[in-house]
Amino acid sequence: VLISEKNRRAIEERFKELKSPVVIQFFESSLNCAxxxxxxxxxxxxxxxxxxxxxxxxxxxxxxxxxxxxxxxEAPVIVLTDDTRVDFGIRFYGAPSxxxxxxxxxxxxxxxxxxxxxxxxxxxxxxxxxxxxxxKVFVTPT
Amino acid sequence: VRLAHQxxxxxxxxxxxxxxxxxxxxxxxxxxVYGVPKTVINDADDYSLEGAAPxxxxxxxxxxxxxx
Numbered sequence: 001v002l003i004s005e006k007n008r009r010a011i012e013e014r015f016k017e018l019k020s021p022v023v024i025q026f027f028e029s030s031l032n033c034a035x036x037x038x039x040x041x042x043x044x045x046x047x048x049x050x051x052x053x054x055x056x057x058x059x060x061x062x063x064x065x066x067x068x069x070x071x072x073x074e075a076p077v078i079v080l081t082d083d084t085r086v087d088f089g090i091r092f093y094g095a096p097s098x099x100x101x102x103x104x105x106x107x108x109x110x111x112x113x114x115x116x117x118x119x120x121x122x123x124x125x126x127x128x129x130x131x132x133x134x135x136k137v138f139v140t141p142t
Numbered sequence: 143v144r145l146a147h148q149x150x151x152x153x154x155x156x157x158x159x160x161x162x163x164x165x166x167x168x169x170x171x172x173x174x175v176y177g178v179p180k181t182v183i184n185d186a187d188d189y190s191l192e193g194a195a196p197x198x199x200x201x202x203x204x205x206x207x208x209x210x
Contacts, residue, residue, distance in 0.1 A: 090151060091160065092159075092160045093160060093165070093166050094161065094165035094166055096160065100143055100160060102144075103143045107147050110147070116152035121198075122152070126153040131208045132157070133149075133156045133184060134157045134159070135159065135183060136161050137159065137161065137180070138173070138180045139161070139178050139179050140162070141164065
């Protein structure tokens with residue numbers, strides 16, 4: 001068990017806020033992915049904490065078409081979508097551990113509630129973007 | 143990372159990617175990541191941000207990055 005009983009209860013409490021279904025897509029690989037089994041287990045334990053959460057596990061090579069459609073060529077990668085599989089562009093390359101586990105929980109709640117929580121100013125500016133923007137945020141495990 | 147994901151969720155034009163640097167070392171080396179968090183915009187180092195950035199600062203960098 002990766003999520004302690006205490007954390008499990010705290011997360012279940014937070015997940016009571018969830019409104020609509022969220023699908024977590026996990027792209028793994030059996031080769032050169034030491035962290036894949038642990039991430040898979042973590043996501044399995046997490047998605048058991050609410051009926052609105054579903055985990056879909058894909059192999060980055062065997063399910064190449066699915067991976068390519070999302071621009072994924074490596075593992076481990078996590079993609080958050082809703083139940084219509086809309087790609088919002090939310091990605092985790094590598095394990096969401098420590099502080100980034102909190103990010104994952106907040107992201108799940110955001111997608112489920114359907115609100116980014118950003119200021120009106122930011123929303124307006126983003127609505128007027130004329131080009132695609134890729135943000136890569138590098139982190140290390142905490 | 144949370145803010146990048148909020149931007150991504152808000153706009154269909156934005157993709158927000160957390161990259162765990164020790165697992166994706168090649169990518170981290172490519173963008174000369176020596177300190178974290180580091181945010182790289184459109185794979186160019188010119189507008190990258192080191193440290194946690196508040197919402198208005200990330201927005202400002204994003205708009206400068208795409209206006210050249």
